[in-house]
Amino acid sequence: MANDAMTVRLYTNIRLEFDDGAGVALLTLNRPKALNALNGELLRELEEALDDVASRPGVRALILTGAGAKAFAAGADIAEMQGFTPAQAEAFAALGQRVFNRLEALPIAVIAAVNGFALGGGCELAMACDIILASASAVFGQPEVKLGVIPGFGGSQRLTRLVGRQRAREICFTGRSVKADEALRIGLVAEVVEGEVVEAAKKLAESIAKNGPRAVALCKRAINDGADLAMDPALSHERSLFGLCFATADQREGMSAFLERRKPDFTGR
Numbered sequence: 001m002a003n004d005a006m007t008v009r010l011y012t013n014i015r016l017e018f019d020d021g022a023g024v025a026l027l028t029l030n031r032p033k034a035l036n037a038l039n040g041e042l043l044r045e046l047e048e049a050l051d052d053v054a055s056r057p058g059v060r061a062l063i064l065t066g067a068g069a070k071a072f073a074a075g076a077d078i079a080e081m082q083g084f085t086p087a088q089a090e091a092f093a094a095l096g097q098r099v100f101n102r103l104e105a106l107p108i109a110v111i112a113a114v115n116g117f118a119l120g121g122g123c124e125l126a127m128a129c130d131i132i133l134a135s136a137s138a139v140f141g142q143p144e145v146k147l148g149v150i151p152g153f154g155g156s157q158r159l160t161r162l163v164g165r166q167r168a169r170e171i172c173f174t175g176r177s178v179k180a181d182e183a184l185r186i187g188l189v190a191e192v193v194e195g196e197v198v199e200a201a202k203k204l205a206e207s208i209a210k211n212g213p214r215a216v217a218l219c220k221r222a223i224n225d226g227a228d229l230a231m232d233p234a235l236s237h238e239r240s241l242f243g244l245c246f247a248t249a250d251q252r253e254g255m256s257a258f259l260e261r262r263k264p265d266f267t268g269r
Helices: 040-055 086-105 121-127 143-147 155-163 165-174 180-185 197-209 213-226 231-245 249-259
Strands: 006-010 014-019 024-029 061-066 071-073 109-114 117-119 131-135 139-141 177-179 191-193
Touching: 014 040, 024 040, 024 197, 040 086, 061 071, 061 121, 061 197, 071 109, 071 121, 086 121, 109 121, 109 197, 117 121, 121 139, 121 155, 131 180, 131 197, 139 180, 143 165, 155 165, 177 180, 180 191, 191 197, 213 231, 213 249
Parallel strands: 024 061, 061 109, 071 117, 109 131, 117 139, 131 191
Antiparallel strands: 006 014, 014 024, 139 177
């Protein structure tokens, strides 16, 4: 990311960087000594950071990663959860689900750059992103049953939608780890990267950021909304969103640029 256009915001547990020149934000979970475990404080900071991203003009893609080489996020913070009452546990799950839903609903492309462990809440966080890139050493899983609990931040639902019911049952029931090559084979990740996964995510984010931001947002909406619909209503929804594109300046600019054989200058309007 270009240093001459960089803005950095530091939280207690998160680092948020904006490359205004490229239109890309980089959000790093920054608890490496705790393997970036997700506690209540980090989740609330993550929610605040997502609001910051959403309100910043010109951000067209977000990369989410973890500090250090060992973990993207090794799960929710077990030390914090151990003494929860049932009501406290449900409230903690509600917090995680709210934040991850907020991430999933961002009207920009969100890329998870997974380095090392993405277990439990970490796997759930990655699955709330639009595209997952994994390093060759990445390890995924929902090991909650080994602790006597189940996934609480959406893992039972998003994993099923990504890999199917039978494979999701097998992974959640056993609590086993899924290495990067298998994660690619079963459709949990989009690509396994040889080399620096964050750099690969930046290249992907920058390529997306060059496209019409309104079109990317509407395409994301069509895919996410349509996934839970039958084909006919899903096609109707896509048709409506396609029509909405023609009310945007980006559509006029994109088609004019194509016909004039020049690069488009998208404004997000």
